Amino acid sequence: MKKIAITLYILFLLSVTVFAEQQVKYFQVDKVKTIRGEIIDIKTEKSYHKSDFIVIYLKVKEKTGEEIYRVEVSPEWFFAMDLMKGGKVEVTGSYCTVDGQNSMMTQSITFQGEKYEFRDKYGFPLWRGKGKYMKQGNRGQGKRKRRGRH
Amino acid sequence: MKLKSKKRILFFLIIPFLLILVSIFYLNKFNKNQIKSKFQEVTFAEGITIQNLMEISGFHLAEEGEESLKAFLDRLYTNESIVYIGLFKGDQLVYLLSDFEGYFPVTRDQEEFRILDTPAGKIFEITSQFEGNPDIRYRLHIGFDYEFLTAFESAASRNFLIVAGLFSLVVLFIMVLIIYFDRKFFQKELELVEEKQEKERFKELSLLTSEIAHEIKNPLNSIYLSFNTLEKYCTKDKDALFYRDAIKGEIKRISAILQDYSDLSKDIRPEIKDLDIKDFIDEFRLIMEEEFKSRDIDFRMEKQGKEIVRTDKNLLKQILLNLIKNALEADATEITVHIAAIEKRFTVEINDNGKGIDEKIKPSIFKPYISSKTKGMGLGLHITRRLVQALNGEIELVSHTPGNTVFRVTLG
Numbered sequence: 001m002k003k004i005a006i007t008l009y010i011l012f013l014l015s016v017t018v019f020a021e022q023q024v025k026y027f028q029v030d031k032v033k034t035i036r037g038e039i040i041d042i043k044t045e046k047s048y049h050k051s052d053f054i055v056i057y058l059k060v061k062e063k064t065g066e067e068i069y070r071v072e073v074s075p076e077w078f079f080a081m082d083l084m085k086g087g088k089v090e091v092t093g094s095y096c097t098v099d100g101q102n103s104m105m106t107q108s109i110t111f112q113g114e115k116y117e118f119r120d121k122y123g124f125p126l127w128r129g130k131g132k133y134m135k136q137g138n139r140g141q142g143k144r145k146r147r148g149r150h
Numbered sequence: 151m152k153l154k155s156k157k158r159i160l161f162f163l164i165i166p167f168l169l170i171l172v173s174i175f176y177l178n179k180f181n182k183n184q185i186k187s188k189f190q191e192v193t194f195a196e197g198i199t200i201q202n203l204m205e206i207s208g209f210h211l212a213e214e215g216e217e218s219l220k221a222f223l224d225r226l227y228t229n230e231s232i233v234y235i236g237l238f239k240g241d242q243l244v245y246l247l248s249d250f251e252g253y254f255p256v257t258r259d260q261e262e263f264r265i266l267d268t269p270a271g272k273i274f275e276i277t278s279q280f281e282g283n284p285d286i287r288y289r290l291h292i293g294f295d296y297e298f299l300t301a302f303e304s305a306a307s308r309n310f311l312i313v314a315g316l317f318s319l320v321v322l323f324i325m326v327l328i329i330y331f332d333r334k335f336f337q338k339e340l341e342l343v344e345e346k347q348e349k350e351r352f353k354e355l356s357l358l359t360s361e362i363a364h365e366i367k368n369p370l371n372s373i374y375l376s377f378n379t380l381e382k383y384c385t386k387d388k389d390a391l392f393y394r395d396a397i398k399g400e401i402k403r404i405s406a407i408l409q410d411y412s413d414l415s416k417d418i419r420p421e422i423k424d425l426d427i428k429d430f431i432d433e434f435r436l437i438m439e440e441e442f443k444s445r446d447i448d449f450r451m452e453k454q455g456k457e458i459v460r461t462d463k464n465l466l467k468q469i470l471l472n473l474i475k476n477a478l479e480a481d482a483t484e485i486t487v488h489i490a491a492i493e494k495r496f497t498v499e500i501n502d503n504g505k506g507i508d509e510k511i512k513p514s515i516f517k518p519y520i521s522s523k524t525k526g527m528g529l530g531l532h533i534t535r536r537l538v539q540a541l542n543g544e545i546e547l548v549s550h551t552p553g554n555t556v557f558r559v560t561l562g
Contacts, residue, residue: 024243026236026254048251075251094252105252124253124269 027094027105027123034092035060035069035104039085044076054079058091071104074118078127081109081116094123163328167321171314178310182303189299190265197263197276204278204290212282219288220245231295233273238289239282256291265296272296352518356411363411370408374401410529418540420462427453427489434467438474448484456491461561465537466498472534473500473557480504480555498559499548506552515547 037060047053056071071091073079083089089111093104108117119125211219216239223235227247236254237245248254255266255273266273274296279289377397384390431451442449470487477485482504490497507515518532538545542562549556 024246025252026243026246026248026256027252048248051251072252119253120269122253122255122269125251128250128270 025096025098025103025105027107027119028096029094029122031095032093032107033095034090036088036090037061037069039083039087039089040068041085042083047072052076056083056089056091058089067102069102069104070098071106073106073109074125074127078118081111083111087111093119163325167318167325170321171317174314174317175310178306178313182306185306186299186303189302193274193296194263197274200292201262201276201278204276204292205280208278208280208288208290209282212280212286212288216244216282219282223247223290226292232292233270233295234291234293236291238291240287255293266293272300359411360416363408367405367408367412370401370404374405377401410533413533418465418537420465420540422460422462424458425461425463425466426458427491428457430463430466431489434470445478446483447478449487450485451487452489454488454490454492459491459496459561461496462541465541466561469534469537469559470498470500472530472537473559476530476534476557477502477504477555480506482555496561498561499556500559501554501556503553504555506555507547507550509550512547512550516545 035058037058039056040059041057043055043057044052045055047055052075054073054076056073058069058071060067060069069091071093089109091104091106092108092110093106096103096105105119105123107119107121107123108115110116117126207222208219211222219237223237223245224247226232227235234246234248234250234254236243236248236256243254243256246254250270253270255268255275262277264275264277266275274294276292276294277289278292279287282288381394384394431453435449435451438449441447474485474487477500480502482502484503486499486501488499488501490499516531516535518529535545538559538561544560546558546560547556548558
């Protein structure tokens with residue numbers, strides 16, 4: 001019985017690992033949701049193509065209790081919000097799990113009544129692109145340098 | 151005349167120009183679509199090749215294991231023209247490489263080739279499907295940068311604008327040239343035709359008026375003769391004498407007007423003979439002496455150059471009389487006639503200090519019934535021009551300002 005239980009536990013772990021491997025982070029329109037919470041940390045992390053991304057850790061109250069969300073915002077150079085730990089924000093984005101952790105790919109952040117946009121409704125990053133999307137960078141900026149698996 | 155000219159420009163220049171411009175526009179559009187469609191054909195043909203290669207390679211790599219497949223996709227992604235690669239295992243996306251940080255235009259449709267319009271521009275996507283081991287179905291989406299098509303379209307539009315701009319400039323230049331030559335030659339011809347028509351109309355009118363004048367002349371003569379007879383019985387009463395003179399004056403005026411109308415229809419046949427200018431001046435002074443004395447006019451006649459010229463003495467006299475009459479009607483007090491016969495050029499200039507000629511009627515001063523004066527029918531200068539033309543000459547108004555009116559007659 002104990003052996004069966006151990007075997008089942010190993011199988012469960014394996015299945016979780018396989019599932020986790022199959023999880024690929026990308027903006028899914030049908031998984032867009034809005035969360036509200038308190039900022040517990042703001043970090044710069046290497047993300048797509050090893051570029052420095054602003055990542056916010058949010059404490060969100062849910063029915064099941066408090067959850068921590070990893071909110072991926074934008075490259076550092078594009079980010080121009082004056083956020084601080086303890087600040088209350090509303091984040092709209094595409095939900096996904098990265099290594100089992102709740103994650104959001106940010107579409108917009110509302111802070112102190114002001115809304116900051118980072119991606120369009122299809123998830124296209126506003127720091128890229130052309131025309132109205134053009135900000136500091138443009139499409140293909142540093143494209144070759146940022147190649148790599150994510 | 152102006153309206154006709156505007157319509158001509160509209161129908162023969164502007165409308166054809168616009169039609170050509172519209173034709174170029176549609177031709178360019180058609181051409182652009184043709185090339186675009188050819189581009190797509192070629193791209194799709196290449197797409198089939200890439201798809202086949204991916205299906206074969208994918209199958210073998212999947213057999214080796216998913217990591218080998220991903221490593222191959224990593225290498226593939228280094229290609230400049232690829233903007234994303236997405237690998238599905240069943241319905242699950244298991245690997246993504248994207249230029250756009252998490253953006254992947256994934257759809258549920260299984261089309262093999264798609265041209266996507268994304269915020270990043272056009273993307274040509276090829277979807278390949280293959281089976282791995284054991285019985286795992288993979289779907290591979292490769293997105294190629296298709297922006298060159300947009301660039302091509304922009305270049306085509308830019309080229310069209312350049313061509314259309316150059317074409318417009320050339321057409322505008324041609325239009326300006328046509329309008330210039332039209333005004334210079336065609337319009338002049340039209341004016342001549344119109345002048346001819348006007349002359350014919352005037353000739354018909356003159357014939358009619360001269361007939362009427364002739365009919366009036368006879369009863370008017372009878373009135374004049376009867377009045378002369380009646381004059382003998384007239385008292386020396388001041389008022390009666392005033393009315394007598396007034397009636398005689400008006401009869402003379404009617405007679406002069408009738409004479410003008412009779413002259414209009416007459417053919418002028420000049421008799422060219424040698425004319426001694428000095429004799430002519432003396433004779434003319436003698437004729438006009440009384441008239442000028444009674445009106446207190448300072449009249450001078452000067453001559454310059456040759457003594458003898460060949461012309462019609464009576465017509466020349468009539469021309470001078472008409473122009474002097476014109477000056478007197480303009481209240482001139484000083485009149486100077488300058489006759490010059492130098493080499494082949496024979497000119498007569500009449501200068502007076504009258505009130506001048508209105509600027510508005512200056513261009514049509516020699517046309518019949520044109521006058522700024524209250525007296526007369528406006529035929530004097532018209533008849534004068536006819537007389538001058540009969541002598542193969544020209545008459546022009548050199549100055550028309552008050553105090554200095556100058557007519558110059560140049561005879562051939």
